[in-house]
Amino acid sequence: MMSAPILVVAGVLTDGDKILITQRFDNEGGLWEFPGGKVEQGESEPGALVRELWEELGIKVKVGEYLTETLHHYPAKSILLKSYRCELVEGDIALHCHQAKAWITPSESDAYTFSDADKPLVELLKNK
Numbered sequence: 364m365m366s367a368p369i370l371v372v373a374g375v376l377t378d379g380d381k382i383l384i385t386q387r388f389d390n391e392g393g394l395w396e397f398p399g400g401k402v403e404q405g406e407s408e409p410g411a412l413v414r415e416l417w418e419e420l421g422i423k424v425k426v427g428e429y430l431t432e433t434l435h436h437y438p439a440k441s442i443l444l445k446s447y448r449c450e451l452v453e454g455d456i457a458l459h460c461h462q463a464k465a466w467i468t469p470s471e472s473d474a475y476t477f478s479d480a481d482k483p484l485v486e487l488l489k490n491k
């Protein structure tokens with residue numbers, strides 16, 4: 364039987380018409396994604412995002428608009444990916460868990476290979 368999906372939040376840090384994307388290390392697949400991570404027990408989704416963006420990027424963010432959710436089945440696990448826009452409140456971005464970052468407009472996203480779970484979100488952002 365397939366186990367319950369893992370709830371993951373992704374933050375779309377937005378600055379004008381640009382969004383921040385981050386790239387996993389090559390030994391983790393090297394794919395592009397949005398910063399974020401697993402929601403821990405007792406945590407709200409925005410609370411998890413604030414924590415993850417602090418841990419991963421060293422920034423304080425305000426969580427804004429809820430964007431979408433995607434249920435994606437990877438071979439080894441299922442992920443329910445829920446995304447929110449975020450706004451930078453304080454700090455300079457530092458990469459603690461990723462090998463690269465890029466500020467792009469959604470129309471530039473075809474040049475980057477995203478995790479499969481992120482593809483519907485990327486398409487949504489192109490049309491927003």
Ligand SMILES: Nc1nc2c([nH]c(=O)n2[C@H]2C[C@H](O)[C@@H](COP(=O)(O)OP(=O)(O)OP(=O)(O)O)O2)c(=O)[nH]1
Nearest residue numbers: 371372373396397398399400401442444478480481
């Ligand atoms: N942060 C993030 N994770 C994503 C995205 N798309 C996607 O499929 N994922 C997957 C990768 C991971 O399996 C999971 C995120 O959890 P995580 O960031 O805590 O994963 P991890 O493997 O680094 O953490 P851990 O298992 O070592 O605790 O969701 C995305 O856009 N952002």
